[in-house]
Amino acid sequence: AIGELSDKSELFSAPILKRWQSGFFDFGLDCEKVVSQITLYSKTKIRLTVKSETEQKSINFLASKKPQTMPIGIKGNAFTFIIDCKTPNSNISRMKITYEYFRD
DSSP states (O other), X not given: XXXXXXXXXXXXXXXXXEEEEOOOBOTTOOSOXXXXXXXXXXXXXXXXXXXXXXXXXXXXXXXXSSOEEEEEEEEESSBEXXXXXXXXXXXXXXXXXXXXXXXX
16 A cells, blocks of 8 residues: 555544553642642543552543543652643643642
């Protein structure tokens, strides 16, 4: 089969998985934190996974023209965020991470 390179995120008209993963980061604080919620805009269905050194949680966001906020509740010192999407022409933006921390 002959293919053509494009920006559609498809392989011979079949959607392919796209993944964005951040590095682990600690928000500049050396203490235990809780990522309590995440707000973002997504014009397509996506799956967001939040991982710490000890636990992880995955949440589905649906396509919406409005911001969506989902509870997370993951404890840890450092976190990574992974976004998976199969829909072509995905548009995910303005992610806001709400977290809490306590100092001794």
